[in-house]
Amino acid sequence: MKFLKSVPIIFLLFLISCSTQVSDSVSETIYTEVEGINFDEKDKIDTSLEDKVFFDFDKSTLNNDTKKILSQYVSESKKANIIRLEGHCDERGTREYNLALGEKRAIEVKNYLIIQGVSSSKIKIISYGEEKPISFGSTESDWKQNRRVEITLF
Amino acid sequence: MKIFFIVLIYFFCLNFEAKLKIEIIKGSEDLPDIAVVPFKSSLGRKFEYKVRDLINEKLTLFGEFNSLELEKMLSFPFDEESFYRRDWELLSVDYAVFGEIYETEGNLTLYYLVADIGLKRIILRGDITGENKNIGLITKKISDRVYESITGLKGIFNTKLAYILNPEPNKYSICVSDIDGDNEEVLFSSNSPLMSPDWSPDGNKLAYVSFEKGFAEIYIQNLLTGVRETIPTLGMSKSAPVWSPDSKNLAFVISMSGNPDIYNYNLKNKKISRLTNHYGIDTEPAWSPDGKKLLFTSNRSGSPQIFEIKVSNKRIKRVTLEGSYNARSRFFPDGKNIVFVHGNNGIFHIATRNLKDRFINIVTKTTLDESPTISPNGHIVIYSTKKENQGYLAGITVDRKSKFQLPVKKGSVREPAWSPFLN
Incomplete structure (x- = not known):
């Protein structure tokens, strides 16, 4: 019985220990600020389009499949307030170089959309390099999924 | 109440903790053989062994030396008079590290020596004084000096x-x-x-x-x-x-x-x-x-x-x-x-x-x-x-x-x- 009584306390302390951890960390993932603009993930526009485009290793060039996907975004992009482009890389190679490469990938997508008539001021880019993989393994099929630009409309 | 504390400690440990302990995967065949002898002290045998282990752990941290086990040592010298080179030549030791500890008003002074058995001479003599609670830092500094006297490279144990x-x-x-x-x-x-x-x-x-x-x-x-x-x-x-x-x-x-x-x-x-x-x-x-x-x-x-x-x-x-x-x-x-x-x-x-x-x-x-x-x-x-x-x-x-x-x-x-x- 004594033990049962202490259960809520344990639970409470567990929460405290968790919340200390949260207060140590500064940002939650709900809001992300890019170039000074806050995005509310709840305001995402669901386009039902493919939200990722993929790249070859150490390359930022767009292939024809990618261009086909991006061209479907043009009309949606013109209606949206913000187009967020997140560049990513696979784990191979060096982290800081990959940060730059992820940015080059996002820029290539941005330039394509601009040529198609999307206003450049609406497009916000960010690179996470190899820091945020979606597939955690070390095979070509994992790497393929991680070399990407994620497109989100708000 | 006990359970509660155990649970609490467990959760705190879960928060982070990587604790990077170095594990040697491969040491070369021709590493120098060192012997780190327990440091003579009036504070008792346990402390003598503790100081020895602290220095020995540092010197062998990166797998750069073979260290002689205590049981194999023929003598435990603590100064030049109690040091017999033959005891170490017999065991093919290249370097012997030994010394003694004096205690004065809560402070410890550690005298240490390094003998190069092949060269047949003492290559390092030094002392260091500090508070008892800083024995970790004191032994790191001694390890740095010993490492430098043997390898010619500055020690990195206090990094x-x-x-x-x-x-x-x-x-x-x-x-x-x-x-x-x-x-x-x-x-x-x-x-x-x-x-x-x-x-x-x-x-x-x-x-x-x-x-x-x-x-x-x-x-x-x-x-x-x-x-x-x-x-x-x-x-x-x-x-x-x-x-x-x-x-x-x-x-x-x-x-x-x-x-x-x-x-x-x-x-x-x-x-x-x-x-x-x-x-x-x-x-x-x-x-x-x-x-x-x-x-x-x-x-x-x-x-x-x-x-x-x-x-x-x-x-x-x-x-x-x-x-x-x-x-x-x-x-x-x-x-x-x-x-x-x-x-x-x-x-x-x-x-x-x-x-x-x-x-x-x-x-x-x-x-x-x-x-x-x-x-x-x-x-x-x-x-x-x-x-x-x-x-x-x-x-x-x-x-x-x-x-x-x-x-x-x-x-x-x-x-x-x-x-x-x-x-």
Whole structure:
């Protein structure tokens, strides 16, 4: 019985220990600020389009499949307030170089959309390099999924 | 009540904790044999053995010596009179370390000697005094002196390692621990990526990259006060900070609309100057020990290669020519050799090179190696690699006589950064 009584306390302390951890960390993932603009993930526009485009290793060039996907975004992009482009890389190679490469990938997508008539001021880019993989393994099929630009409309 | 405490402790431990303990994977056959004798003390046998073990643990930390077991020792000398060279010649010991401890008003004075058995003489005599509670630091300093007397290299037992800990997806911590893995401290945690730790030359600050605001921003954190500051400059994406050897400048990368270039920031007058100006990727700067040059990675020639820029006239020279991927270089303290990531056919090793010749020495066998960091005495390289989806740190002495790894139980560890010599 004594033990049962202490259960809520344990639970409470567990929460405290968790919340200390949260207060140590500064940002939650709900809001992300890019170039000074806050995005509310709840305001995402669901386009039902493919939200990722993929790249070859150490390359930022767009292939024809990618261009086909991006061209479907043009009309949606013109209606949206913000187009967020997140560049990513696979784990191979060096982290800081990959940060730059992820940015080059996002820029290539941005330039394509601009040529198609999307206003450049609406497009916000960010690179996470190899820091945020979606597939955690070390095979070509994992790497393929991680070399990407994620497109989100708000 | 007991259960409650156990549960509580368990949860606190779960929060982080990497505890990097060095495990030797391979020691060379021809390592020097050392014998560390218990230090004679009036504080009792337990303490004598404890001091011995502390010194012995340090000296053997990186697998550079074979250490003689206590049971095999024929005598326990504590000064020159009680030392018989024959006792050690019989056991083929190369170096014997011994001494005694005096206690005065809570302070300890440790006298220590190193005998070179082959040379037939005492090569080091010293003493160190400190409070009893600082026995850890005292034995580190003795180990440093002993190591230097034997190898000619400054000891690195009183240095630290900074690293990024990724205990689970979307959780990132920047940690600092003693080089032997003790006293791990979490400096900062975030749900967004943390990258690129770099020590200030005085060892009091750490620069690193955090995505906490939704873009890559450089922070300088004071390790004593915990205070963090950013750099007031243009450009939303800043990365790869590196402190100049004189502490006055911080070189880093600013990307203006997708074009990363190297800049130099004067920490005193807060002025910023652009060093490289190319539409390709320029990143991963690294200062030469004299502060006159920087190495950096650029894809201006088509694939990532290492270049060198002179700070005074911004003249650029290509350094690496072989292979499709050479990046993230660092100078050895001699300013003549460099370490970097060398990739060929999608396989990435750590490599070293003398700047005067073209020959690349590949020093690792694992295939996803990155972020090499060099011990301040230039003798050991620690880097990050990966096995079974888990990132971990590994290391090698530059003479390749010893290899080791620093495994963790949970999560991934990466981007090691070795501190300078500390006081």
